[in-house]
Amino acid sequence: MDRWWRFKVRGLDCQNEVRLIKEVLVPLIGDEQRLSFQPKHGFLDVDVDSGIGVEAVIEAVSTTGMIAELITADAFTEDKAEADSCSSCSGEPVPAQQTLPDRPDSVIFKIHGMDCGDEVAVLKREVGPVVGLGNLSFDLINGRMSVVGTSDAVHHAGILKAVERAGMRAELWKDGKNSAGAQGEQRRRRIQAALTIGSGVLVATGFAIHVRASGLAAVLHESLARETHPPLLAMLAYSLAILSAVRYVAPKAILAARRLRPDMNLLMIVAVAGALGIGQWFEAATVAFFFALALALEAWSLGRARRAVAALMDIAPDTARIRDAAGVEKDVPVADVAVGTQVIVPPGGKIPLDGRVVAGTSAVDQAPITGESVPVTVTHGATVFAGTINGMGAIEIVTTRPASDTTLARIVRMVGEAQSKRAPTEQWVERFARIYTPVVMLLALAVFLVPPLLLGGSWAAWFYQALVLLVIACPCALVISTPVSIVAGLTGAAKQGVLVKGGIHLEMPARITAIAMDKTGTLTLGRPKVVELVPLGGRDELELLAIAAAIEARSEHPIARAILDAAAGRGVDVVPAKAVTALPGKGVVGTIGGREAWVGSPGYLGERLGGARDDALTLQLHRIAVAGLTGIIVGEAASVVGLIAVGDAVRPEARQVVAQLHELGIAQIVMLTGDSRAPAQAIGRDTGIDEVHAELLPEQKVEAIERLVAQHGLVAMVGDGVNDAPAMARSGLGIAMGAIGSDAAIETADIALMQDDLSRLPWLIRHSRATLAVIRQNIGFSLAIKLVFAGLTLLGMASLWGAIAADVGASLLVVLNGMRLVGRGERVQ
Template identity: 55%
Template sequence: MNSCNQAKKSCGCAGEKPDASQPTVSMPASGMTFKIEGLDCTEEVAILKSAIGSLVGGSDKLVFDILNGRMTLLPDAEPVTEKTIIKAVTLTGMKAARWQAGQAQADEKQLHRSKTVYTTLSGMFIIVGMLIHIAMAGGFTDAQTFLSHPENWSLHWAVITDYLTSLANAHAQQAMPLPEKIAFGLAVIFGARHVMVKAFYALKRLRADMNLLMMVAVIGAIFIDEWFEAATVSFLFSLSLAIESWSIGRARHAVEALLDLAPSTVTIKDESGQERRVPAAEVSIGSRFIVAPGDKIPLDGDVISGFSPVNQAPITGESMPVAKQVDDEVFAGSINGEGTLEIKSSKLASDTTLAHIIRLVGEAHSKRAEAEQWVEKFARIYTPAVMILALAVFIIPPLFLEGSWNEWFYRALVLLVIACPCALVISTPVSIVAALASAARQGILIKGGIYIEAPAHLNAIAFDKTGTLTAGDPIVTGIYPFNGHSEEELLSRAAALEARSNHPLAKAILQYTENRGIGIASADNVTILPGKGVTGLFNGADFWLGSRRYLLERSQEVPEISEKAIALEQTGQTVIAIGNDRHICGLIAVADQPRAQIKAILQSLREKGIKHLVMLTGDNRVTANNIAAQIGIDEVHAELLPADKVEIVSQMIEKYGQVAMIGDGVNDAPALGRANLGIAMGVLGSDAAIEIADIALMGDDLSKLPWLIGHSKRTLAIIRQNIIFALTIKAAFALLAFAGLATLWEAIAADTGASLVVVANGLRLLRPGNVSAK
C-alpha cells in the first residue's frame, strides 16, 4: 500500500471511504500509534527520535516497539496533527501510517517481500556481470576443469579465486566493458533500493548512520572504477538488511504464536439448546459455549457442566493437566482433555488472561534493557567517529607519506564497510525478544527487556508466606478425640456445624471429612459467634465448635487438653475444639503447609547465586518460624503490616543491593513496588497482579524461579558474546584494511557473516534449554 493510501486510511473511520465532497480532517496525533515502514533496529529509532522529538516536546514522549515496527506518542506529548507526524517520518526515508493490526501485518509482509525481491535481483545481476566478464575474458574453457575434476575442490576454489581477483582488479588491467558495467550497475541499484533514500535524508540532516556509510562506500567504489566491489557491497548489505528483517520477524512470530492459542470461533449454546458457531470477538459475558474433547478453550469462563482434565501448559507452563469440574475457572488458550465442557464466559475475547499476556509481551520490547540502551549510545558515537577515521586514512598517507590517493581511498572505503555497526546493533534486540518469548512459553511473563536482566543480578529474595512459600489452603493435620469419642464422631459433628461455612478452616475440615468417606449432615439452629466459633443442634443434641480462646471462655479446658492444644500451637498449627455442655469431645489441628518441593527450590536458588532468603508475613511468629524451619529460610519477619514489609525490603536493598520481592501481587503491592524486581505469584486470572508486577509467574509455580535466574544469566552471556564477537571481527578487519590486505567485498562478507552469527546465537534463546548458568 502506497503512502498516499496510508495517509487516507489514517484519517476518517476504518472501513469507510472518505466523502470526496468533504474536507479531510487531520486528527491530533497525541496518544496515537503509528506503523513505521523501515523501522528495524535502533539506528532507525535514533533517527525518528531526532526527527519527531522536537515536534512532540522531546524524545521521551515517544515509545518505540521495534518488534512490531511501531511508534507511539504518549498522551502527554505536545499537540501535533497526524499529518505532521506522517510528513516528518517521510522526510527520514521511512513511511508512517496509523497503526491498524490487520493492515500493518499485510504491509509488513509486503515490505519483507520487497526486500527479498530486490536482494535477489541484485545477486542475479552480479552473476550476470560475472558471466559477461568470464565470456569476454576468454570464454568458458575453465568450465571443463569443473567437469573433468569434480572431486578436486581445491582446484575449483583456485579457479573461483582467480575470477574474483580478476574482477576486483579489472580496472588496473583494462577498462571494464560497458555491458559488464551495466550489469553491476543494476546490481548496485537493486541492492541499494532500501538504503539510498535513508542515506539521502541522513546526509540532508548531517547525521551519519550506517545507511550513509554504506552509500559512501558504494559510490566511492564506483568512482575508482571498482564496479564489481560496489555491486558486491550493495548486494551483501541488502542481504544483511533482509537477514535483520527476517530475524526480527522470527522473534515476532514466536510471540505471535501466542495468538494461535485461542481459537477465533466459539460454539455458542442458546437458551433453546441450539448450538451455532460465532466469532469469539462477538461473544458477550455470560454466554454459554461448548468445548469438545481435544479442542482449545476460546474464552475465559466458569464450568457449568461436565468434567475434564485441562492442559493449561500454554498459559501457565504446568506440566500436568488440571481436572476441571462445575464452578472451576478455565482460561482461553488452554486445551480441553477427554470430556465435553459447557462453560459460561466471564470475560470478553479482548480482556481474557491470554489477551493480557499477548498485549504485555507485545509491549515488553519497548522497555529496553540496559544492554540495548548501551548499544544505541555506542552506535551513535561510533558511526560518525569511524567516518572521520576513514577520512583521515584517505587524506593523511597521500599528503604526508607519499601514498597513492587511489590506494588509500580504497582502504578508507574498506574501513567504512567493515565498520558498519549492523551486527552490533541487531545482536541485542534479537536476543532480548527471543528471551522474552521463550520465558512466555514457560509461563513466565516478563514485562520488558529491562526486567530480563534483573534476575541475573539478584543477591537476596524476600517471600510472602501464605500462598507463596505455602500452598495458601489450610489442611487438617491431626484429629485428637477425648472422653471416649472416635475420630469419625469428632469429624461428623465438626463437619455438620461447618457445612454452610465458606471459612478456609471450615473448608479444610469438610474436605478432610469427605476424603475419609464420612457422610456430612447439616446441623440445625446454627449460630455463628463472630471471632469465637459456632453452635448448633446435631442429632438432637447441642454442640459447639471454636478456637482455644472460646474454649477458655467456656471454662471447660482441662490440663490434659490444654497441654495438647499448647503443644500443637507451638508447632504453628491452629487448634479447633469441639464439645458440648458436658465435656470436650476433642481437638482438630489445621495448618497451612509448605509448597511441594519448596525446600529443594530454595536450595536451587542458593546454587544460582542468591545469598539470602527472607520470609515476610502478617501471620503470628510461632507459625512463621515453624514454616521457616521446615523449608530452610534464612530470616523471618512476622506480624507485619504492608508498610512494615516495605521498610524491611528497603533495609534489604541497603544491605544486599539487588533484591526481589515475591508475593501474591495484590496484598504485597507496596513491597513489590519497592523491590528492585517485583515478581507476582498466583496471578492466573488476576489482571491486577499482572499489571502490578515486573514479572508474573502465570502458573503459580515457584520452581520456575531458578530457571528464570539461569535464563537471565544465559541471555546476558549471549548478549556479551554477540557484542564481543562483532567488535572483534570489526577490529580484525580494520587492521587488515590499514595493511591493505582486505578487499571491499571481503569486508562486507565478513560483516554479513557476523550478522548471521549473532542472529543465530541470539535466536538460541527461543529454546528453553537446560539452563545451568550460575
Template identity: 50%
Template sequence: MLKLAPQTALLRGADGASKEVPVAEVAVDAEIIVRSGSSVPLDGVVVTGESAVNQAPITGESVPVEKKSGDTVFAGTINGEGSLTVRVTKRASDSTLARIIKLVEEAEEQKAPTQRFVDKFAAIYTPAVFVVALLVALVPPLLMGGAWPEWAYRALVLLVIACPCALVIATPVSIVSGLTALARRGVLIKGGVHLEAVGKLRALAVDKTGTITQGKPQVTGVIPVGDISEEEIMRLAAAIDAHSEHPLAKAVVAAAQAKKISWSESSQYQSVTGRGATAVIDGHPHFIGNHKMAHELGLCRPEIEAKLSEIEGKGQSLAILGHTSHGNCAGKILGILSIGDTMRPEVSNALTLLHDAGIEKVVMLSGDNQRTADAIARQAGIDEAYGDLMPEQKIEHIKRLMAEHHYVGMIGDGVNDAPALALASVGIAMGAIGSDTAIETADMALMKDDLTRVAEAISLGRRTLKIIQFNVGFALVVKTIFLVLAFTGHTSLWLAILADTGATLLVIMNALRLLGGKTNLNPSA
C-alpha cells in the same frame, strides 16, 4: 487497586439512620456501617459489632482476622458474616490502600531503565568511523601523493569491516533468545532490561501467602479427645460447617469431602460471631469454634490447653469440636482440628535450586503474624523471616537488601506486595494465583506458579549476560583486527564482507544456543 475499595459508604447519621454517600465526602470521626460480605470503604476503628475480616488484599494474611470494638480495619478488606459500625480515622485519600497506590507510583519512578554499553558505543562509533573513512580516502592522495583508486578502495574496505552489524545485533538476538526460552518454560519477562537484571540477582525476598504457601486454609491435623475416631470428628464438624461460608468452615468441609466422608444434615444452625457456630446433630447440640468459645463454655482442661498451645505455637488456626451440656448429658470436647495454610510442595527444592543458581540470601516478608512466618520459614528452610509487615514496611526491607546485595528480586501475588514488586530490581508475580495488580506491577510472571522456574530464569539470565558479553567482545576483536588490516592494505573488500557477515552469523548462532535443551542451573555453564 482502585476497584478494591467501594466508591460509596453507608454513613450513619446522628439519628441512627444511614445513607449512601461517596467515600470522598466522608469526614474523619464519622461513623459508617459495613454490612456482612461487603468491602470496607475507609480505614477506621470498630465501634460496635464483631466479625471476621479478610485482610489478604492489604496485609496478605491467609486466615480472616477476628475484629471487635477497638480493632482497626483497612479500606479494601472484606467483612465476613457480622455487621460492623466503624469510626473513620482517615480520609479516602489517606487510607492504607491509597498509600499502597502512592508507594507503587514512587517505586516505579525510581526504576530507570539501564542504558546498554552498545547503545552508548554505537552513538560515538558510527560517525567516528565514517569520518575516519573520509580521511583515509582524502588525506593520503591530497597531502602525501597517494593514488586515488588505492586509497578510495582502502576507505571502502574500512567502511565495510567497520559496519557494526555483529556488534549491534549481539545484545538483541541474545535477549530475544533468552525471552523465548523462558516463555517456553512458562516464565514471561517484560523485556530485555528485566532479563539482564534477573541475571544479576543476588538476593530474593518472598511473600508467604500464595507464594511459599498455597494461599488457602486446609485441615492439617485431627486430634481426637477421648474414645472417638478422626472420621467421626470430621463427620460432625462438616455437618455444622456445611452451613457456613467462612474460609475455615470451607476448609473443614473440603477436607471431609476429600476423604469421602458423608454426614447427615444438622439443624438449628447458629453462627456465633467471633467464636464459631452451633447446631443440633442427631438430637444433640454440638459446637465448633475457637479457643475463646471453648473457654466460655467452660470445657477447657489443662491437657486440652497443652494441645491447643502446641497448635497455636506452629502458627496454625484451630477449630474445637464438642457438644454442649443438655439434660443429663454433660458437655465435653470431642476433638481438635488444626487448620493452616500449607506449604507448596516444590518450595524446598526451589530454595535449593535458587542457592545453586547463585542466590546468597532468601528472606520472607509477610503480613501474617511473626509466629506463623517463623514456623513456615523453618519448615521451608528460608534464611530470614519477618512478619506483621504492612506494605510500606516491606519496602523498607527491600531497600535494606538492595543496600547489601545491590540486585534483589521480590516474589509476590497480592495487592499488598505491589509496592515491593515495583521497587525491587526484578518484581516476580505468581501468574495463576496472583492479583491483576501484582502481575501488572511485576517485571516477570510465573504462569504456572512454580517457584523452581525462578531458579531457571536466574540461571538463564546469567547465561544470557555471559553470551552478550562474549558476543560483544568477539565482534569488537574481529572489527579491531580487520580495521588494522584495512589501514595497512593487507585485506580486500571481499574478505572484509566475509568477515563482517561471518561475525554476524556466528554471533546469531551463539545466541540461539539459549533456545536449545534444558536450562543448566550452573550459571557458569
C-alpha cells in the same frame, strides 16, 4: 505552660507524616492545639489533658504505618512557644500547630512519550538547565515529571518548550482530568504498533518477492557478491518497511545528532543507512524492524503497568453507607466522606475506607492489604482497611483516613514512587554506541584523507579503503546481537512458564545477590489446610472430621473449605447439620441427629464450658499456636470432641527451591510477610529461609527491601498480593506468582511465574546467566570481526567483497547463536 506526653515516632520525618498523624488523632481529641510535632527529631507531643490515653495514641499512630513509643514515663512541662517550633522536610522552622502544606511550589506535568530511562535522561538534559536538576523528579510508571519552584506561568512555558526540544509533549497534571492526553497517547501507541506490524509484513513480502524473482540461491549470492540489486517491487517493500519502522526512531536520532550525543536510535539509523549504502536492502529493513519491535514491546509493557496501577483503586468500593448526626443512613461517594465519619459495612460487603471498628464483630478477609492467609476476627477498636472484605457480621467503623490517603491509595502511590527510584540499567551496547559511531565515522574520514595528503597515496584507492571500513564498521551484527538473543531468551523462558517483561529484566536475575519472598501464596499455597487432627474423649479422627464437616457443610469460609476438603480426602460421608447458626467472631452451631454440635475458636471455648478450665486442652491449644497453626475446637453440647489444627500449606517444592538458590550463590533469602509471627517462623524453619520478618504492612516491606538493597545491592522480591506490589517495585527485580497473584502484583512485577511453580525461580537464574553468556559471545564476536577488518583496512589489505562477506556472516552467526536460547530447557544448566 502545658503538660505533655512525648512519643518517639518511627517514620515521622517530614510534613506528610505530620498530616497523616493529625488525621487519626484530631478526631479522637477534638482539638489540633493539643498536638505538637518535631519531625526533625521524630517527636510527637500530646497534651496530657487531651482526654486520650497513651495506648490509644500508640494504636491510632499504628494505623498510619508508623510506630509510636512513649519516651517519657511521666508528663513533662515545656514552654509551648518553644515546643511549637520544628523543622519541616526542607529544614526550615514550621509552626507545629499549622497544617503543613504539601509542597505548594511543586508542579506535576504529564509527559507524553516518556516510556523508558532514555527519555528520562533526555528530559534531565533539556529541562534541568531551566529549573535546576535538583528540582526534578520522575515517576516513570505514571509518565509524570515533578518540578519544584515553578509557580509562575512564564516558568511553565519554558518547561513546556524544553520538553518539546526533548521530542516529547507535556501538560499540567490534574487528577482525573488528563483523559484527552491519555487518549492521544493510546492513539500514538496504536499507530506505533500498527507501523511495527506493517514493517514486519513488508520485510517478509519483500523477501518473498526477491526469492521468487531470483531464487533463494541467487538471493544468497547477491548478499555475498552484491553484484545486483533486488527487483524493484522488493526494493519498494523494503523501503516502506524501513520508513514504517523508523517513524518514531528517526526524530530521536536526529535530536541525538543535533545534540552531538549519539545513542542507540542514532546507531540504528546509521546501521540502516550503511546497509542501504552497500545495497543490502533486506538487511537494512530487518534491522529497522527488529529495533522498532523492541521499542513497541517496551512501550506496551509500560502501558500495561500504568493501567494496572490505575485499576488498583477499583478494589475499594466507590460509595460508603454513612450515618449522619441525625442518625439517617445514606450512600455517598467515598471521596466525600470526612475523617471521623461513622460508616456501616453490611455482611459480605467491601470496606470502603480505612477505619476503626466501633460496633459489631465479624471476620474480615484482609489478604489484599496485610497478606493474612485466613480471615481476621475484628471487634470494637480493631483497625480495618479499605478494599478488604467483610465476613458474615455487620460492623460499623469510624473512618481514620480520607479516600485519597487510605492504605490502598498509599500502595498505589508507593508503586509509582518506588518505580521512579529505579533508574533502568543502560545496556552496554547503548553506552558503547556513544563512542563507536562517531569514532568509526572519523576513522573512515581519516583513512580517506590522511594517506593521499601525507603519504601521496591514490585518492581512488584510499576512498575504496574508506568505503571498506564503513561497510565492515556498519554495526548491523552488533545491533542485532543483543535483541535477537533477548527475544530468543524471552521465548525460551515463556516455553518454561516464565513471563519476562523485557530484555533488561531477563538479564537481572543473573546479577541478584539476595531474594525477599512473601509467605502466603509464594512459599505457601495461599489457602488453609488441615494439618493435624486431635480427637478427644475416646473419639477417632474420622468421627471428629464428620462432625466438623457436617457443621461447615454449607459454609464458604476458607477454614470450612479446608475441613471439607480433608473430609473428602478421607472418604467421610458428610451429612449437613440442621438449624445451623453462625456466631460472628465465635463459631458455628448446629444440630446433628438431634444433638447440638458446634465448631468454634479458642475464645468460644470458655462460653461453651461455662467458664470451666481444661488444662490438657489448654496445653494442646498452646502447642498448636506455637507451631504457627490455627486451632479449631469441635464439640457436642458442653463437651469437646477434639481439635483441628489448620495452617497455610507449604509448597512441596519450597525447601528444595531455597536450597537450590543457596547453591546458585544467593547470599541471603528473606521472608517478608504480613502474617503473624508464629506461622511465619514455623514456615521459615521448614523451608530453610535465612531471615523471617513478620506482621509487616506494605510500607514496612518497602523499608525492609531498602535495607536489603543497602546491604546486598541488587535484590529480587517474590510475591503475589497487592500488598507485595510496592516492595516489588522498589526492589531491583519484582517476581510475581502468576496464576493466584493479583493483577497489580503481576503488572508491577518484572517477571511472572505463570504456572505458580516456584521451582522456575532457580531455573530463571540459570537461564538469565546463559542469556548473558550468549549476549557476550555475540558482542565479542561482532567486535572481533570488525577489529580484524579494520586493521586490514588500515594496512590496505582488505577488499570490499571480504568486508561484505564478514559483515553478512557475522550477522548470520550471531542470529544462530542467539536462537539457541529458544529451546533451552532444564537439561541445560
